[in-house]
Amino acid sequence: MPRARTRPTSRDVAREAGVSQAAVSLVLGDKWRGRVSETTAERVREAARTLGYRPNLAARNLRLGRTRTVLLVVPALTTEFFAGVYTGAARVASRHGFGVVLYPSPEGIGPARDPFASAQAALDGVIASSMAAEALSAIRGDQLPLVMLDSDPAAGGVTVNLDITDGVRQVTEHLLGLGHRRFLHLGADVPSWTFEVRARELEARLRRVAGTSLRTARSPISIKGAEAAAEAALSGHRPTAVVCDDDQLAAGVYKAARRLGLRVPADLSVTGMDDLALATAIDPELTTVRLDAELFGERGMEALLAVLNGEKPSGTSIPVHLEVRGSTTRVP
Amino acid sequence: MPRARTRPTSRDVAREAGVSQAAVSLVLGDKWRGRVSETTAERVREAARTLGYRPNLAARNLRLGRTRTVLLVVPALTTEFFAGVYTGAARVASRHGFGVVLYPSPEGIGPARDPFASAQAALDGVIASSMAAEALSAIRGDQLPLVMLDSDPAAGGVTVNLDITDGVRQVTEHLLGLGHRRFLHLGADVPSWTFEVRARELEARLRRVAGTSLRTARSPISIKGAEAAAEAALSGHRPTAVVCDDDQLAAGVYKAARRLGLRVPADLSVTGMDDLALATAIDPELTTVRLDAELFGERGMEALLAVLNGEKPSGTSIPVHLEVRGSTTRVP
């Protein structure tokens, strides 16, 4: 290799192949049919190969006025769930020649005031998950195409949601069918629409059944936090079933129960939500609502691609499924 | 949309403020001291504010020939560990005005042949974690600045590693101190340098102690896989302690032990590695080597920034710490 000083440009390829830069662009952009002969095209490709040419994406983005890059805003990446959402979104994106860059909002990383400065990339669109309305409107201000995950469809905009309402239905019917009447709801202490929905729906469903009682406790989403919250809540009231907003909360309930000498499920049935790996690691395996995080991400990305395509996709709802395992049983 | 609004450019700001585009660039680029008066500068800033001006990153990247974006290549994002690495790397990056884009390699997403086409961004550098040598050399071919995580320092290049050797030392000393002599090593069935090191180091350490036996089993990194592998391995040989390459493997061992009627730790001590949330969710809580994933990511990013700065950082090793919990006890 004689040079290797600076990366080769399309002009270098052109020189090597003995054609104009425009011809290189045509051939490598796959828009050469009928414009360049097969032999010349092959010569160009060969030249590009020997020089190790890679198109300069910054230049291409500038020229085309679009970047084929979208931003995925997630509340946290520390659990499998949003990692799964990313994976699904990135898979679909990659299939369409798009890249996905992450912005773990809001307290996570960098200046929360400006997601777009932090994600250094130039963006074509945004997928925002479970965001506070305030942060959302900041994004809206930039009037980039936007798809919202886990957000109130009534607020307008394109939304993709898991059918959480149906998940809560499945949980309550399962537990009511096992004879449970005294419930504790261990909710997530996070101001997010999806958690409000869970609380509302559970309350509404139980209210319809005579003789039920429901108490509510809240905890940050962590095993340790849930353990403390559950221990406090279980010391007074004695429910026969605990419905948790998240598998991690359920794991905390297991630990609290053990401390209090309660056996799961003999003395206490427990349900979770998400179906993380954690759910089958603990003993007994957790009855939980399986949320397909990757599918969630895929649908979100598909919706955004549709928006970018000028379509107006209708709100999508993704079915969920109750996995009945060993943590729930007939009331004693 | 009322009208097809196109985003304002620095020229629009210039017109609004009654100055030249060059002046705008100077002011907004914070390079105006002594070149533009304070009053004019303020006028420019005001104009930018009212127009909602955002610099076009594609244009800036093209002009500057650098993107302030780096690629983080991770084997999988499905567990907290690499999510943590990302979080740490992104935190440091953001502090220096850099963005981080992810490439979950290799079978994960998109055409594994070309990480750079998949991550649509133009890149300044790469942090590659636990990669097969083959994929690494493909990256090297692009001669982008590269930092390797979890890779053999002897192979050359800039590396940042967790001090796994010391972690294994702590585990073996702990178990030997408790009187254990018959071991099972449940290794990860993944061709990665870091796992080879664990196996070698464990073997070497035990060989030095008279009267020890060590058997090895391998499993893919998943609870289910580990359960099966452990059940098979424990049926023949009966160790008193199982050393696992990963907390998820340890969780699988718990399940296998339960199936075989073995109590942890009374009949079987178990250790993990990583200290995921999982480690304290299972009962008894797992004795495991705490790896600080976020610190790992931070150090990796710092090393890459140093390389981009023209420095030649020496290989870094990050200390690890054994968390002794309830899954290990004195041999019966």
Place this chain on the structure above:
DNA sequence: AGGAGTTAGTTATACGTAACACTTCCACGG
């Protein structure tokens, strides 16, 4: 034979920014 149509290209330009080189104005020292 004379255009119309096709093939195989080339030339020129614009995308938005940063920065170099240049100009103008003015104060001030000798």
Place this chain on the structure above:
DNA sequence: CCGTGGAAGTGTTACGTATAACTAACTCCT
């Protein structure tokens, strides 16, 4: 009163690409 130098800008260019507009040669039809 001229020259010097700093302050406060402006004009211009280049980064590498994609594409619209143009050209030149050939083929073919009537």
